Amino acid sequence: MEKTPNIIFIMTDQQRGDCLSIxxxxxxxxxxxDSIAGNGVRFARCYSTCPACVPARRSLLSGQYPSTHGxxxxxxxxxxxxxxxxxxxxxxxxxxxxxGRNMHQHPSRKRYGFDHMVIEYDAEAKDYSEWLEKKMPDIxxxxxxxxxxSMYHTSGIMHNDWTARPWHMEEVYHLxxxxxxxxxxxxxxxxxxxxxxxxVSFLAPHPPLTPPxxxxxxxLRQELPEPYIGEWAVSPENNGLGMDAGSKKVxxxxxxxxxxxxxxxxxxxxxxxQIRRFLNPVTGxxxxxxxxxxxxxxxxHGEMLGDHYMFRKSFPYEGSTRIPLLIRAPEHYxxxxxxVIDKTVSLEDxxxxxxxxxxxxxxxxVEGKSLLPLCRGEExxxxxxxxTECAPRFQCLTDGKQxxxxxxxxxxxxxxxxxxxxxxxxxxxxxxxxxxxxxxxxELLVNELRNRPEGFIDGNKLIxxxxxxxxxxxxxxxxxxx
Numbered sequence: 049m050e051k052t053p054n055i056i057f058i059m060t061d062q063q064r065g066d067c068l069s070i071x072x073x074x075x076x077x078x079x080x081x082d083s084i085a086g087n088g089v090r091f092a093r094c095y096s097t098c099p100a101c102v103p104a105r106r107s108l109l110s111g112q113y114p115s116t117h118g119x120x121x122x123x124x125x126x127x128x129x130x131x132x133x134x135x136x137x138x139x140x141x142x143x144x145x146x147x148g149r150n151m152h153q154h155p156s157r158k159r160y161g162f163d164h165m166v167i168e169y170d171a172e173a174k175d176y177s178e179w180l181e182k183k184m185p186d187i188x189x190x191x192x193x194x195x196x197x198s199m200y201h202t203s204g205i206m207h208n209d210w211t212a213r214p215w216h217m218e219e220v221y222h223l224x225x226x227x228x229x230x231x232x233x234x235x236x237x238x239x240x241x242x243x244x245x246x247x248v249s250f251l252a253p254h255p256p257l258t259p260p261x262x263x264x265x266x267x268l269r270q271e272l273p274e275p276y277i278g279e280w281a282v283s284p285e286n287n288g289l290g291m292d293a294g295s296k297k298v299x300x301x302x303x304x305x306x307x308x309x310x311x312x313x314x315x316x317x318x319x320x321x322q323i324r325r326f327l328n329p330v331t332g333x334x335x336x337x338x339x340x341x342x343x344x345x346x347x348x349h350g351e352m353l354g355d356h357y358m359f360r361k362s363f364p365y366e367g368s369t370r371i372p373l374l375i376r377a378p379e380h381y382x383x384x385x386x387x388v389i390d391k392t393v394s395l396e397d398x399x400x401x402x403x404x405x406x407x408x409x410x411x412x413x414v415e416g417k418s419l420l421p422l423c424r425g426e427e428x429x430x431x432x433x434x435x436t437e438c439a440p441r442f443q444c445l446t447d448g449k450q451x452x453x454x455x456x457x458x459x460x461x462x463x464x465x466x467x468x469x470x471x472x473x474x475x476x477x478x479x480x481x482x483x484x485x486x487x488x489x490x491e492l493l494v495n496e497l498r499n500r501p502e503g504f505i506d507g508n509k510l511i512x513x514x515x516x517x518x519x520x521x522x523x524x525x526x527x528x529x530x
Contacts, residue, residue: 090372094392097434109161267310
């Protein structure tokens with residue numbers, strides 16, 4: 049009988065699916081993320097079903113789609129109950145631990161199945177800031193004045209800005225470094241008599257766009273790829289001049305564009321090097337000898353990064369919705385190294401996959417599907433498409449080959465052939481020859497939304513202009529039966 053495996057779950061925040069060098073990115077260096085894929089499986093069509101932090105992380109923890117758990121955009125102050133990934137592992141005897149960026153739990157210190165958490169991001173979860181206070185007490189007052197209660201936001205570059213600059217402290221004090229420090233501490237202090245589930249959660253590359261200077265300079269001196277601008281895309285008024293630095297609509301060019309992209313890539317490259325500090329045979333985990341450890345890498349959603357004059361997340365396009373998903377597992381799982389899978393998968397699939405891999409029952413509340421059969425190369429029926437949404441903007445369906453988008457306020461439609469136009473530059477919704485495809489996708493969306501309380505459907509028609517709030521009316525957040 050195989051030993052119960054340890055599980056290392058590495059999660060970034062706001063990392064695009066194409067931001068891996070193994071995805072043939074023209075400049076970005078991610079050799080350590082690539083190594084997880086090269087020694088396991090890369091899912092080339094993994095999507096965030098609601099590309100915003102709070103709903104995406106709840107889908108990950110619960111295995112439920114946004115339409116079930118009820119969060120369809122960022123919303124705070126709502127507590128919920130029910131089976132979670134760390135909770136099910138804890139019941140089975142795992143030592144469960146979260147380090148780094150929190151999971152948008154409410155209250156912030158509610159564990160949702162984790163035995164212990166060392167976390168940062170809001171006024172109630174500030175372990176990193178308290179650590180920095182001890183290291184640099186003289187600048188603690190600037191931390192006190194931060195709205196988020198975090199010294200990570202004291203450079204002048206804020207949490208949703210496209211503006212960028214090098215990290216304003218020594219590199220050793222960066223939140224990414226601290227997160228790895230805490231992960232290594234756990235390995236030294238964990239209960240060795242039981243298997244562990246360690247979630248290493250990074251805030252990067254989510255803004256503030258403040259990588260250590262070396263990493264920003266590395267990309268500033270290179271020729272960086274330009275944003276993808278669709279023929280349908282419209283520049284913001286006055287080309288974005290005079291708009292807030294945290295605006296979702298941008299027209300970045302010149303130094304502003306290069307700095308933004310260099311900082312974003314620099315954050316990912318820095319994070320990748322810190323993963324090496326964690327996963328290495330000398331001071332970290334020697335995966336070549338630790339044959340009983342599963343490693344999973346993903347993100348909660350992507351980043352538009354100027355594509356189609358957009359920045360941040362919460363959009364239906366590939367930059368916002370497609371995310372990396374990499375899985376490396378011990379040999380006895382029968383996963384061929386370097387496998388690439390093009391089936392559409394989502395964050396909801398991670399919980400059942402892990403429970404399946406360790407031989408635990410999957411709670412009936414879970415809607416995602418185990419990816420283990422796909423990882424093994426088995427011919428199985430998985431799903432025909434992924435449904436993504438984000439209030440108050442859009443509903444979207446994709447099978448990774450085509451994409452249909454319906455904007456809930458105006459009723460406008462977009463249709464893209466992702467096989468020929470992976471960057472979504474050509475909207476085919478009004479082009480001749482695509483009427484049948486459009487009708488088929490529209491019918492599928494009607495069926496998806498038929499019983500929704502917002503009233504998106506009248507008979508067999510989509511009805512625009514219906515109230516579409518961040519929490520679906522009638523969803524019960526405080527109780528979810530096992």
